[in-house]
Amino acid sequence: MSNVPHELLYTKEHEWVRIDGNSAVVGITEHAQRELGDVVFVELPDVGKSFEVGEPFGTVESVKAVSEIYAPLSGEITEINNEVVDSPELVNEDPYGEGWLAKFSFTTAPSGLLSAAEYERYINDEANK
Amino acid sequence: MKQTPLNARHRALGARMVEFGGWDMPVQYAGIIAEHKATREGAGLFDISHMARFWVTGPDSERFIQLIDTFDISKTAIGQSDYGIMCYEDGGIVDDIFTYHLGPDEWMVVANAGNAEKDWAWLNQHTAGYDVVLTDRSQELAMIALQGPKAESLLAPLTDADVVNLAFHGITKATVEGAAGYISRTGYTGEDGFELFLPAGEIERIWDRLLEVGATPIGLGARDSLRFEPGLALYGHEIERDINPYEAKLGWVVKLDKGPFIGSEALHDIKANGPVRTLVGLEMTGRGIARQGYPVVALDGSELGVVTTGMPSPSLGKNLAYALVKAGSLKIGAEVDVLIREKPVRATVVKTPFYKARYKK
Numbered sequence: 001m002s003n004v005p006h007e008l009l010y011t012k013e014h015e016w017v018r019i020d021g022n023s024a025v026v027g028i029t030e031h032a033q034r035e036l037g038d039v040v041f042v043e044l045p046d047v048g049k050s051f052e053v054g055e056p057f058g059t060v061e062s063v064k065a066v067s068e069i070y071a072p073l074s075g076e077i078t079e080i081n082n083e084v085v086d087s088p089e090l091v092n093e094d095p096y097g098e099g100w101l102a103k104f105s106f107t108t109a110p111s112g113l114l115s116a117a118e119y120e121r122y123i124n125d126e127a128n129k
Numbered sequence: 130m131k132q133t134p135l136n137a138r139h140r141a142l143g144a145r146m147v148e149f150g151g152w153d154m155p156v157q158y159a160g161i162i163a164e165h166k167a168t169r170e171g172a173g174l175f176d177i178s179h180m181a182r183f184w185v186t187g188p189d190s191e192r193f194i195q196l197i198d199t200f201d202i203s204k205t206a207i208g209q210s211d212y213g214i215m216c217y218e219d220g221g222i223v224d225d226i227f228t229y230h231l232g233p234d235e236w237m238v239v240a241n242a243g244n245a246e247k248d249w250a251w252l253n254q255h256t257a258g259y260d261v262v263l264t265d266r267s268q269e270l271a272m273i274a275l276q277g278p279k280a281e282s283l284l285a286p287l288t289d290a291d292v293v294n295l296a297f298h299g300i301t302k303a304t305v306e307g308a309a310g311y312i313s314r315t316g317y318t319g320e321d322g323f324e325l326f327l328p329a330g331e332i333e334r335i336w337d338r339l340l341e342v343g344a345t346p347i348g349l350g351a352r353d354s355l356r357f358e359p360g361l362a363l364y365g366h367e368i369e370r371d372i373n374p375y376e377a378k379l380g381w382v383v384k385l386d387k388g389p390f391i392g393s394e395a396l397h398d399i400k401a402n403g404p405v406r407t408l409v410g411l412e413m414t415g416r417g418i419a420r421q422g423y424p425v426v427a428l429d430g431s432e433l434g435v436v437t438t439g440m441p442s443p444s445l446g447k448n449l450a451y452a453l454v455k456a457g458s459l460k461i462g463a464e465v466d467v468l469i470r471e472k473p474v475r476a477t478v479v480k481t482p483f484y485k486a487r488y489k490k
Contacts, residue, residue, distance in 0.1 A: 034145075035145070037145070037156075037157055037160055037161055037350065038160050038161055038162045038163075040162075040418070040441045041417070041418050041441070041448075043416075043417075059470070061418055062161070063161040063162060063350060063354060063440055063441060063443070064156070064161060064350050064353065064440065066418075066420060
């Protein structure tokens with residue numbers, strides 16, 4: 001069973017979003033890091049870059065796989081987690097905490113994100129396919 | 130999707146399953162890095178029942194294998210095996226194989242899972258004029274590998290075969306925990322180790338026993354990183370329909386002096402003219418991981434070739450890659466760029482193999 005904190009929002013691309021006022025912290029879910037395996041490389045954009053919802057903004061790589069991370073909302077990068085760039089294993093060890101990836105600021109409130117219950121249902125459906 | 134006789138075991142062990150060559154296979158259990166290290170330091174247990182096991186028997190079996198294999202198996206004694214390649218007439222590669230000499234006029238050919246059907250058709254297509262019988266025993270016999278410095282000491286108490294004195298690439302009839310089959314001192318990890326060919330119906334019991342005595346289950350992810358470091362080729366990467374053995378640095382497997390075989394004329398010309406491309410090792414010095422298909426370019430941006438396999442090497446702690454590049458274009462120490470998502474990332478040409486195999490010879 002995956003750990004899906006109820007206070008976060010999610011995407012079908014397995015990112016989590018923690019919204020606080022006009023900013024949002026983004027990472028990948030516990031389910032995503034498990035599917036990926038040992039994370040060995042994280043590439044994040046420069047602070048100040050803007051992304052549209054659904055646009056790839058970074059890359060997380062395991063020994064075997066390359067996985068793009070998609071912007072869960074439209075906004076500008078205000079901070080990136082340099083710790084995770086130096087120690088990619090943080091994504092595996094603490095995906096919802098020290099393994100966070102980037103902080104976005106937004107002007108239009110994000111829409112279409114999944115609640116924890118919806119995301120949990122989504123990954124269960126995927127597993128049973 | 131096809132399942133090996135150990136499918137339920139993989140699921141019970143919590144493996145992450147993936148499709149590979151039409152098979153439902155474990156890509157990892159505990160994690161690729163942990164599994165990789167467990168094999169280099171202890172003993173890794175692999176389900177490789179998805180691979181093909183073809184028997185070649187009959188009075189012309191040796192002559193037939195000489196026809197389809199680039200290697201010279203006339204010196205492969207009973208109880209020995211050798212690496213070989215099946216080529217097309219133009220020198221491109223059908224598959225790489227292992228040929229095991231089991232007895233008088235009895236050979237086993239082990240081939241890649243993803244090529245099994247193609248190989249079976251290829252073999253059957255060339256039997257005209259040869260008194261041989263081909264039998265596909267892939268289903269009835271399971272195949273597992275036990276690899277690593279502790280493989281010998283774990284296996285020895287469980288079998289009647291003298292595995293301690295089994296030669297490198299040797300094969301012997303063996304009973305393992307009461308199940309009768311074969312054990313060979315072969316593998317695909319760059320470590321000492323064994324491959325076991327045992328009845329499918331009994332393999333779960335033997336798998337469980339090997340885990341009980343201390344082997345670690347290893348998925349296809351670490352199987353790939355373990356073969357990559359010592360430079361063992363993988364079909365679909367370093368070798369392919371349109372790559373010939375000389376390009377893949379497998380010229381030593383092509384024995385042109387043994388007499389004609391399928392592809393020998395083309396291979397003779399390729400050798401005489403020198404291959405157009407060659408395989409080189411790359412170490413990433415810039416930040417990034419080279420992956421299969423990424424272009425390799427000179428510092429002025431001109432095309433040199435393409436990455437065949439690339440990954441972070443768990444044993445060496447570096448981002449390494451093999452690339453197929455224009456022959457003669459790169460010397461050890463040369464700098465190139467690998468285009469990673471269109472961005473040039475610097476790499477240095479380094480000596481291969483990256484990891485020196487530790488076989489018991």
